Amino acid sequence: MSNAIIIYDTRSGNTKLLAEKIMKRLEDLEVSVEIYRDKEFKSIDSIKDFEIIGLGTPTHAGQMARTFKKFLKKVNQLNLQGKKLIVFGTGADPNSPPKICNDIKEMVSPTGLQVIAEIGCVTKPTDDINKEIENSIQKDMF
Ligand SMILES: Cc1cc2nc3c(=O)[nH]c(=O)nc-3n(C[C@H](O)[C@H](O)[C@H](O)COP(=O)(O)O)c2cc1C
Numbered sequence: 001m002s003n004a005i006i007i008y009d010t011r012s013g014n015t016k017l018l019a020e021k022i023m024k025r026l027e028d029l030e031v032s033v034e035i036y037r038d039k040e041f042k043s044i045d046s047i048k049d050f051e052i053i054g055l056g057t058p059t060h061a062g063q064m065a066r067t068f069k070k071f072l073k074k075v076n077q078l079n080l081q082g083k084k085l086i087v088f089g090t091g092a093d094p095n096s097p098p099k100i101c102n103d104i105k106e107m108v109s110p111t112g113l114q115v116i117a118e119i120g121c122v123t124k125p126t127d128d129i130n131k132e133i134e135n136s137i138q139k140d141m142f
Helices: 014-028 045-051 066-075 096-111 129-136
Strands: 001-006 032-037 054-059 086-091 114-122
Touching: 001 014, 001 045, 001 086, 014 032, 014 054, 014 086, 014 114, 014 129, 045 066, 054 066, 054 096, 066 096, 086 096, 096 114, 114 129
Parallel strands: 001 032, 001 054, 054 086, 086 114
Antiparallel strands: none
């Protein structure tokens, strides 16, 4: 059984909902999942124990949330070569989620993580995004 860790930031809950939908998809694919808000998550080193890593943030002033950026700076100290990355992000402007996903990818590129899926959502995720999540995350990716 594969395992995954999902770490996200949120202020009003949209990115948390998206993180939970991604968790549900992974669980449906028989992946065991742990999920944390960035500020609750302290054991950075333990990320190395997971095969799939999910990272997501809302957009604040055109950028990822400040606390999430700080968190990613710590993640960047790890060698995560061979592990898979799912990036996700939310924003009010439709251009923001893809941009924020790119920012996450660029920021963690020194870790060697391999990106397998990018999931963006404008504000609060509804059930409409489930299909996109299903298409983006498939069993043969891990
Ligand atoms: C302080 C603040 C700044 C924001 N700045 C932007 C922005 O620059 N671009 C954008 O598309 N959305 C912006 N938003 C909207 C949020 O990114 C969007 O509502 C997001 O889904 C919130 O996620 P959350 O519920 O997980 O906190 C901003 C929201 C807040 C609270």
